[in-house]
Structure formats: structure tokens, C-alpha cells
Amino acid sequence: MILAALVCVLLLGGFAAWFSARWSPTAPRWVAVATLTVEALLLVLPYTVANQAGGLSSAWFAGFYLPWIPRFGIGLHLAMDGLSLLLITLTVLLGFMAVSSSWLEIKCRQGFFYFNLLMCLAGIFGVFLAVDLFLFFFCWELMIIPMYFLISIWGHENRTDAALRFFIFTQVSSLLMLAAIIALVLIHHRNCGVYSFDYFELLNTAFAPDVAFWPMLGFFIAFTVKLPMLPFHTWLPDAHTQAPTGGSVILAGVMLKTGAYGLLRFVIPLFPDAAHQFAPVAMTLGAISALYAAVTAFAQSDLKRLIAYTSVSHMGFILLGVFSWNLLALQGSVITMLAHGISAAALFMIAGALQQRLHTREMGNMGGLWSAMPGLSALALFFSAASLGVPGLGNFIGEFLVLQGAFSVNRVLASVAALTLILAPVYALSLIQKVCYGPPSQHVHLVDAGRREWVSLGLLALACVWLGLSPQAVLKVSAPALKQEMHWSADEY
């Protein structure tokens, strides 16, 4: 019941935000804050359950079921385990950040903006909670539309093209996934004689030897376009650069994680054999992605573009970790998801704050900001360090675990991917070099980070440090879920 409430509160909040714009142009953002606060309070309950998880027989702590389209065995089936709980928490946290960074940036049509923001979050919640493949696909598509509006209405100079490319990439790839889902269901129907889209029913579908590859590929492409992985990443730099800050925060912080989540939750447990055979290819692509994006990031002159490419690089790590498929690498992937969500969101917020003050994203036009805005520059330094993987912060733990897990599976690829750890400081430090140091540029009068920025970025910094110093708290929540996923695919793996 609480899961349905989680989604419904966001939906209601979205409409409330839209209509509240009637009586005051600033009301929608307060409605959004209130909605997210309610969400945060609702999340307390699953955490209390999770903490006494030792006594639970299954990894799932909450569920919700309603029949929806009985003709095809489709139900509104939501369920939550440690993995979805962590990602939902990240979503709520970054939801606050998105509202905070849009606080002054969005000046026109605020009602519709916050409506889209909350709808987008509702779609993401649905993706993380759905265990009915049809419902999952429904939410998967649904989260794209509000994001499309966020980019195309409130974005920067080249927004229309960026939004269109984002939409078409994700939509076409997800249609491949729809075809794959239907193929999977029909195979299950042929085996058992019943139509069902339920995740738990489909888990043990038996395939003819070479059949499983194609539906697996459909899922894989849809998720790696979202992730994104090397040949499919071209939508991402534009979308991130052109989106308003709030949109970038959600896009980089959470939406990319839906791809990783899909790989972890669906691709491998549903098609263990095919995924096992495909793993070397996927891991190679992951390693190449990580390296290539790190090199490309260094070549960027646009601040947001640089951060966007670092996202691609980190996602390559996640791909590597997921397809290594041992507990260590999986835990690493989960930590990387959370840590990257926090650090990338923070960097985008800083980029947004800079753009608001300087009206440029070109790093060539910045420089010498340390003297003008010490607070904001310090924060930029902190999150760049987090992003390059300084020990003691979250990203380090994630990357370390991924590499260690991957090393036991494929030494060559793990070593290649480890080269990224050399490239990451190069781009992160060049960012700091270009933005903060050097001779002060022409800017005369700049305001340092205000109270709202300090609170939100400080919160993210704390989360990052906490994740780096005591990852065990997070690992404990995700472990039962990951073990269960591994158990499901263990028979053949």
C-alpha cells in the first residue's frame, strides 16, 4: 500500500503544483517541496523494515498488487527490495536538489515546470518499483515525456534539437524492449499456457538454446541507450547541456540509473544463459565507454558537456560491474550509482549556479573564480575530487569494488578500465584549473553561494562523505536484494 502511496503522492503533488500557479507564481515550488517532504517521510517506514531485515524471509519488504488488464495477465504489481529502496531514496534527495536549483532559475510558467518535474519523478518511482513488465515499460516511457518538456521548454539555446534527439533515442530503443518483452511473454505462454507479464512468473522461463539472445538484446539495447553506453551515447551530452539545471540534476542523477537498474533487475535474472555468453562483449563495451568518455571529457570546453561526459565514463564502470556478476562488483555498481548520482548532480548544480551568474558555460570565459566566489569554488573542488575518486568519498568505494569484482572475472578488462582512474584526475583537475584558478576574468561583481545553495550542496557533500566513510550501512540494505538476484540466475550461471 505504501508503494502505491509513494507514486500517487507525486502524481497528486504534480497536479497541485500546476494548479497552485493560479494564485501565486511562487506557490508551485512550495508545493513541490511539500510533496517531496511527504515522500521522504513515507520512506522512513521501509527503512525501519529494512533494518530488521535479518528476520525477513525474502528480500522484498513491501508489495502492492491490483489486477489491471487480466486479458494479458497484466497487473499493477509494485514491489520494493533493498536496491529499489536505495534508488528511491536517491531520487527523493535529488528531487529536493532539483527544486532547489530551479528555485530562482525558472521564471516563467513555474506551475507547469514543477508539474513536469514531479511527473518525471513519479515515472522514475514507477520504474524502480514495478515488477510487472508491462507496468515497467509503461513507466519507462512515461518518465521520458515530462523530461522532454523540461528540456524543450525551459532549456538553453539549442533545446529543441537536444530534446528531440533524447526522445527519439530513448523511444526507439524502448520499442525494441517492448518487442522483447512481448516475445518473452509469448515464449512463456507457449511453455505454460498462460499470459503473464509478472516478473516473478517470467523469471524461470525456459528458452530454446539460441532464442534467448534476441529478447535479451532488446532489453540490453534499451537499457544501454539510457545508461548510456558507447555507440548510443550521442544523445546525452546535448540533452544534459541544454536542459535546465533541475532537469540535468534529475537526468544525470537518477534517470541514467534506471538503465543500470534495468540491467541489474531484468537483463541478467531473466536471461541468465544469454547474458553470461554476452558478458564479455558487454564488459568490453563498458570498459571502452569508461575510457573513451574520460578522454572526450578532457577535450570539452563547455562545462556542462564536460560533466556529461564524466557521467558516461562512470556509467561504463557500472556496466562493467553489473556484467561481472559477483557480489563484490554488484555492490560496487550500486555504490557507484548512488555516489555518481550525488556528485554529478552537485556538479551540474554548480555549473547551473555559475551559468546563472556568468551567463556562460564556456570554461574559456571563466577563470579566477576562487577569489571572487571562494565558497562555490571550494564546493566545485570538493565534488570534482569526489568525481575523480578520492579515497574517503563515495565514488572511490564504488570504483574500487567494481574493479576488484571485475578483476576476478576478466583481468585484462579490469586493468583497461583501471586506466580511467588516471584519466579522471586529468579532466577533473583541468576543470578546476580552468574555472577556479588563473587570472581573474572580467567579472566585476559576483555573489558567492547563498544560503539555499550552501544547504543543498552541503547536504550532498555530507552524503558523499558518509557514503565514503561508512558504506557498510548501504551495503547492508542492498546485499539481500543482490544475493537474491544472483540466486535466481545461479542455477545456470
Place this chain on the structure above:
Amino acid sequence: MNINSLIALAPLIAVGATAVAVMLGIAVRRNFRSACGIAAGGIVMSLWTLGRAVRESPVRATLLMRVDAYSLFYIALLLSAGLAVLGFCYDYFKAHEGEYEELPLLLLTALLGALVLVCSSHFASFFIGLEILGISLFVLIGYPLNQVRPLEAALKYLVLSGVSSAFLLMGMALIYAQCGELHFSGIGGYMTSRDNINAMVLSGTLLIVAGLGFKLSLAPFHLWTPDVYEGAAAPVSAFIATVSKGAVFALLLRYFISTYSYDYTPLLTVFSVIAGLSIVGGNLLALQQNNVKRLLAYSSIAHMGYLLVAFIAGGISTGGAVESVSFYLSAYFITTVGAFGVVSVLSTPSMEADDISCYRGLFWRRPWLAATFTLMLLSLAGIPLTAGFIGKFYIFTSAAEGRLWGLLLATIVGSGLGLYYYLRIIVVMSMNVEATAIKTAQGWVSTTLLAVLTILLVWIGCYPSLLANVIQAVSYDMEWGL
């Protein structure tokens, strides 16, 4: 002819009688408002008689007609679409000078033709229905009468209708020459009694397919579509896109199922080529359109292609075709009537709002209208929350069940292309511009209709079970109850 068949045919009789009533009404006094009123009353009455007719079905009413769950379902669909189109016509023409009283009359006769088509089980009623529909449409397209573009469109449609009828008649003649039967079940009997493929029947069926392909504007036969859609008044375009095509498709499906023409596998190859061409061609041609009505015309070509995919799948796997086609058509009807409804609300007979610049900034000028149009376009693109998505889901399921991987891929590529031009309109609507004043007159009929259509669209998109169950029953009746 007994009382049962009379009751079963009551919906058709009601529409026919209303047409006569409207005609007499016009003879007494010319009044557009009352003519529309009588016509609407007649359609509502016809819908009401459906309830009775359901109890009598399935029944073979005369030699020519068969009234079963399948035809009653389509009658309901066509009548509802006709009613909506009538409403949009009323708002569109009411303030304009000229004599439009015959328009509801023609709408009724066209509807009658469509109803005959979905009931027909004989070549004679097949042809009669098609001609009643075609001839009424030809005049309808010519409205408003004193302008060049509608006239041009009407002439094009007339020529097309003539050509397609010629194809049809030739096809029927070939089949009759071989089978000696005009009744569908008679032809079916001939088909099942022979094992090998008969060249004469095959070419006859091909000619029929070509004739119907013109009406459905499938790819090699689609050339007339954009011009006619552009030239006709927006509500009339909605009528061509939905009622005319829907009725013809329903007939095609019934013909193929009841004559066992599916057994002629070469036909499926032909259909696959037509479907692929329609999907890819329709979407590619729509990409660069700046004229919304032409864009919708090309998109309708693509949609007919998607429908054909489900149709072909019906020939390969058992069952499912009627279900998928019926669901997709229902969703398509709601969406297309809605989309053209928005265009017609923005248009006047003297100035059609068909250029994409008319929609610039619509979101901020008329938010509700723009939201409706957005939903309709998203439904055409097959995005969740709308009926179009569930329709597309049915098509995907059918295609996967029939293992039509090539066509499935074409559908995916087509949907990707489709997104581009649908989103382009949405982007234009959300652009920031100062209000440019075009027509602002409001009509409560159109507003109500658009509201109902939007609610239906979202309701079916979110909770399709009800419609799915009805359609499942209908398709069971059609495929196993012969």
C-alpha cells in the same frame, strides 16, 4: 425477412429513415441547425436500437447482410464517430454564410453506406455499401461549395473512387467466374474444397485488395490522400480518415476470414510488401510536412500499415487478428477524430488552420485545446497513458505471435520517424510567442466533444480492460462462431 432480421437491421433503417427526414425537413424550411439536430437525433436513435439488435444477433438478415457481434461493434464505432464528426461540422459551418443543410444529409447517407459495408456478407451489398459511401463522400468533400481547393479534392476523390470500383468489380467478376458464388460463405466453401491455389481467384482477390487499397490509402495506392485531406474541410477529413477507412477495413477482415482467403499465402506476401511500404513511406513523407492536415494524411497511411501488420498476423497464427485490429481501430478512431477536431475548432470555412505556424504558442494561448491536441498526437505516436499505446501494444503482440520480425522492425522504425513529426507540432505549440490572433470563436459542441474524446483516450489508455473484454468477445464470436 422476418421480425428478427428487421430488429437486427434497425440501426441501418434508423439512419436511412433519418436521412429521408432530413431531406423532407430541408424541403420545408432551410435551417442548418435543425438539420443537424434531426441528424444527430437519428444517429442517437440508431445507437439506441443497437441494444435491441444485440439480443437478436447473430442473425442472417436477408441474403445480403449478416448482423453479428462483429458488425454491431463496428456499427457502434462508426455511429459514434459519425456523431462526433457531425458535431464538429455544426460548429465549423454554423457561422459561415452559405447553404449547408445538405451536409448532415450526406453525412447520414455516407454513414449508411459504411454500416452496410460492415454488415455485408455478399458481393452485392459489399459493392452497394461502398458506392453509397463513396458517392456521398465525393459531395461532402466539395464543401464549402464556392471554393477551389475542396472542389479539386472532390474531383480527385471521384476519379479515385471510379478507378477503385472498376478494380473491385473486375475482381468480383473473376472470382464469380471461377466459383459461381457471390455470397462470402459460398466462396469460402469453394476455397476449402480445393487444395491448390487457383490463379483466377488469386488475381480476383488481388484486384479486390487493390480496390480496397485505394480506399484505405495503402502505400502504392495512396497518392490521392494528402490532396484530399488538405482540400476537404477538417471535419470531413476526419470522416474520411475514420468512418470510411474503418468500415472498409472491417469489411476486408470479414471477407478474408469468412472466405478463408488467408489460405492463399501469396496474398500475405503481397500484404507484407504493402504494409512495409505504407509504414515506411507514410512516415518518411510526413517528415518534412509543414501542413498539419497533409501530415495527418501521411500519418494515416502509416497507421493503416500498422493495422495491416495485425491483419497479416491473423493469417499466420490462429486468432488475434480481429482483436488487435478492432482495438487499434477503436483507438485510432478516437485519436483521429480528436486530432481533426482540434484542427476544425481552429479553422473556419474561409481559412483552414492547416499551416504549422497557426499552432505556434497554442499552449499559452489556449492551454486546454493544446493539451488535447498534445494527447491526441502522443496517442498517434503510441506513447503510454493514451489509447494509442495500448493499440500499438496489440499490434506488437500480434506481430510477435505471427513471427513477423521484419514488419515488427518496420513498425519500430516507423514509430521512431513518426515521433519526429508529431513532436515537431508539440514543440511549435509550446514555443513562446506573442499572441497572434486567429479565430477565437468557441462552440460548446466541439468543446464537449473534445472533452469526451480526451477522457475516453486517457481512460482507455489507463484502463483498457473494459474495451478489451468487449473486443475479445466480439473476436471470439467472429473467428469461431461462423
